[in-house]
Amino acid sequence: MxxxxxxxxxxxxxxxxxxxxxxxxxxxxxxxxxxxxxxxxxxxxxxxxxxxxxxxxxxxxxxxxxxxxxxxxxxxxxxxxxxxxxxxxxxxxxxxxxxxxxxxxxxxxxxxxxxxxxxxxxxxxxxxxxxxxxxxYQNDLKRLAETDSLSGLLNRRAFRASVLQSVSANVAKFSSMAIFDLDGFKSVNDRFGHDAGDDVIVRFSEVLRTSIRATDVAGRWGGEEFVLFLPNLKANEAIAIVERIRANFTSVDFNWDGHLAANFTVSAGLAFAEPGFADFSDMIASADKALYDAKRGGRDKLVSIEMQQEALAS
Incomplete structure (x- = not known):
């Protein structure tokens, strides 16, 4: 063959x-x-x-x-x-x-x-x-890597990335950055225990999540601090949202076994930028300064700062 x-x-x-x-x-x-x-x-x-x-x-x-x-x-x-x-x-x-x-x-x-x-x-x-x-499976891994396990909000790194992505799609729009700090949080852990402290963080996260728009970006900045980016809102509109969050959390009743019902408050600092977005770090720093003023001014309040164009250009 x-x-x-x-x-x-x-x-x-x-x-x-x-x-x-x-x-x-x-x-x-x-x-x-x-x-x-x-x-x-x-x-x-x-x-x-x-x-x-x-x-x-x-x-x-x-x-x-x-x-x-x-x-x-x-x-x-x-x-x-x-x-x-x-x-x-x-x-x-x-x-x-x-x-x-x-x-x-x-x-x-x-x-x-x-x-x-x-x-x-x-x-x-x-x-x-x-x-x-x-x-x-890949999406689950990505979500776990980007999410704070206790609050269910974005973690610090993912928050920054999400804000920068939002900014790139809305370059010429108004934008605001808010930082929240739970008032007297250390005393919550001392008086009621760390499980109670976790409960306060979870409940505030729920208030934050349910008080904002789908286009807003919320995250846990660390400890008892939370951050919120509000794109495409004028100053008075951003202030209204942050005030609603503050008021909604104050009205939450906490009832833990062996303790009387309790309520807690939150302070907030808000930095507002005109069209032509400020640097991410600049906005965080300005919001943090406003938060410090709110804490020093008696807590349970919002202090806002309007970032000037001269400051943004410097």
Whole structure:
């Protein structure tokens, strides 16, 4: 038997191997023609997207994608078709491709696409993996790394990063920074115990979280100090929010076994900057100075400072 004959004898066997791989692999394999119509679909794809056997054939690829990403996905595919590479992983380190199951639920996907042909016609084949569990795990790790475990608010590092991100999207807007300090917190731990102190921190965090807008950024600065960034508000509007937080916390009743009901207060310093955002550290320092004045002035009050443009430019 010649070498050419022995190779030819393996072709049918190799086709059976490839067919077995396609139909039994856990990853989805899907092929579309140059019009975006599904011409190849293995059972894993149907399982990933919740379709019955054979239902996806001859349907447009868009049935597997949320409507909001149709345009984006079409641009990705067009860019790949116009390029020179034969295979490409779709998505980015910070974002995954989002798919849509038949019931409308969304899933995160890892997709590798490659260029090929079938029966003389061009075809794109995608190997698809449902990575939703991995994405949820990564998001949980990120949330744990950014969140103060007791208060549930952003920790110091994450607060700063979130404020800077907010600032970059609203460069020419008004902005305010507030720092809160729980009055007499050491005496809470001394009189009622550290569990009571934790309870006070948790309750203030709840008041803070429920008194602000979705665009505001709140965090625990450390110990009994909390920070709040208020973008796109004029001075009187920012003052109203901080005063509401102060008043809402003062009205919270604390009832611990073996002790009479108690109420606590909070002092706040607020720094307000005109359009043309001040440096993060400058705003924190100004808010901290205002807080010091509030403490020195008797506590349970708000002191605000308007940062002058001359100071910002210096």
């Amino acid at each position: 010649t070498k050419r004959a022995s190779i030819a004898s393996l072709i049918p066997a190799s086709q059976d191997i490839y067919r077995k791989i396609v139909f039994e692999i856990a990853d989805g394999i899907i092929g579309i023609d140059d019009h975006g119509i599904i011409r190849l679909c293995n059972p894993a794809t149907e399982s990933i997207f919740g379709w019955q056997s054979g239902e996806l054939l001859d349907k447009p690829l868009e049935v597997l994608l949320p409507e909001r990403v149709h345009g984006f996905h079409q641009r990705l595919v067009a860019g790949f078709q116009a390029g020179n590479t034969e295979a490409r992983y779709m998505g980015q380190r910070s974002a995954t491709i989002v798919g849509c199951r038949k019931d409308g639920t969304e899933i995160n996907l890892g997709i590798t696409i490659l260029r090929t042909s079938a029966a003389g016609a061009p075809m794109m084949v995608a190997v698809i993996r449902d990575i939703s569990d991995h994405v949820r």
